[in-house]
Amino acid sequence: MEYVHPELLISPEALENALDDPELRVLDTTVFLKPAATGYRAESGLEKYSEGHIPGATFVDLIKKFSDTSSGLGFTLPGTAELADAFGDIGVSKEHRVVVYSSGHMMWATRAWWLLHYCGHTKVAVLNGGLERWRGEERPLTQDVISYPSQSYEATPRTSIFVGLEEVCRAQMQPGTRTVNALSPAVYAGTGDQHYGRRGHIPGSINLHYDDLLEDGNFRGPVQLREILTKYGLLDAPKVITYCGGGISATIDAFACLLIGKHEVAVYDGSMSEWVRDESLPLTTGQAP
Numbered sequence: 001m002e003y004v005h006p007e008l009l010i011s012p013e014a015l016e017n018a019l020d021d022p023e024l025r026v027l028d029t030t031v032f033l034k035p036a037a038t039g040y041r042a043e044s045g046l047e048k049y050s051e052g053h054i055p056g057a058t059f060v061d062l063i064k065k066f067s068d069t070s071s072g073l074g075f076t077l078p079g080t081a082e083l084a085d086a087f088g089d090i091g092v093s094k095e096h097r098v099v100v101y102s103s104g105h106m107m108w109a110t111r112a113w114w115l116l117h118y119c120g121h122t123k124v125a126v127l128n129g130g131l132e133r134w135r136g137e138e139r140p141l142t143q144d145v146i147s148y149p150s151q152s153y154e155a156t157p158r159t160s161i162f163v164g165l166e167e168v169c170r171a172q173m174q175p176g177t178r179t180v181n182a183l184s185p186a187v188y189a190g191t192g193d194q195h196y197g198r199r200g201h202i203p204g205s206i207n208l209h210y211d212d213l214l215e216d217g218n219f220r221g222p223v224q225l226r227e228i229l230t231k232y233g234l235l236d237a238p239k240v241i242t243y244c245g246g247g248i249s250a251t252i253d254a255f256a257c258l259l260i261g262k263h264e265v266a267v268y269d270g271s272m273s274e275w276v277r278d279e280s281l282p283l284t285t286g287q288a289p
Helices: 012-018 046-051 080-089 107-118 130-136 165-171 185-189 222-231 250-259 271-275
Strands: 024-028 031-035 040-044 057-059 097-101 124-127 177-181 239-243 265-268
Touching: 012 097, 012 130, 046 057, 080 107, 097 107, 097 130, 107 124, 107 250, 124 130, 165 177, 165 239, 165 265, 165 271, 222 250, 239 250, 239 271, 250 265
Parallel strands: 024 057, 024 097, 097 124, 177 239, 239 265
Antiparallel strands: 031 040
16 A cells, blocks of 8 residues: 555655755755753754755745744744745745755645645655655765855745634534644643643643654554554544644654545644733643633
8 A cells, every 4th residue: 555645755766866866855844852940941953954954945934934933933934935945045936846954844845835735835845754764775975065046936825724723713603623632642631841931732622742743753554654643643633734833743643644645634833832821811721721
C-alpha cells in the first residue's frame, strides 16, 4: 500500500538526483524551540544553516519574514499579499518545484509546506527525514549561502485550510468536526511543566501527539498512518481541525491526513497561544476530551 498522495514527500535520494534542475527551489526552514516560562521561545536556524546545508538550499525565516509579527502570537499567517511577496523575494514563483526541509524537527518543514499549500502552490514536497536523514545517508552538504533572483509570486489562496478562533468555537457545537490537539499528552492534560499561560486543552478536542505520526524523524508508512488516523476518527469525520501551541506542530497531523487522502482538514492558526488569552474561553484538564 502507498500513500494516497506520495508526491507530498520526497526522499533524500530523489532530491539529490534533482539538485541540478534549474526549476527546483530547496528551502531550509529550520527553527528551534527553547522552553520558556510559558510555552516556548523560537530561535532562528540561520546559524545551523550556515554550518552546512543541502546544496542549492536558501534559508527561510519563518519567525519574522513568513509570519505576521504584529499579532503577538509568535507565528501567525500573514496577509496573502505579504506572504506572496515573501515567497517571491526568496526566488520562488508558482512555476517552481519546491522542496522544504528542516535540520530540526519536521514540523517546521510541514509549516512551510502548509503556507505554500495555502498560496495554491501545487509542486511542493517535504523532505522525509529532513537534514538528519540526509546527513545519515552521507549526502553532500555546503556552506555556500544561496540566494535566488526575486520572482513575482501570484497566490491563489486556499482560505479553508486555516481557521480562526470563531470557527473553532463553532466547531464545538458541530459534532461532525473532529478537533485535534497535536501536543504531548502531558501538555494536553495540563499536567506537564510546559503550558501556554493556562493549562489544559480546548473542550471536546482529542489528543493525537504529532510525534506518534513519525518514526525516526520520518512519517510512518501508509499502513501505520492510516491505522492511527482511523483509530482517532480523523478519516471518518466530515472535517478535521488540528491545533497545537502556535500552529506549527499541528501541521504534522494535518499533513498526515493529506498523505492518506483526507482533504477536509484545516489548521487553527492561533492555536493555544490565542485561545488562552481570552479568560472567558474554557479549558479542560485531564485526558478526556
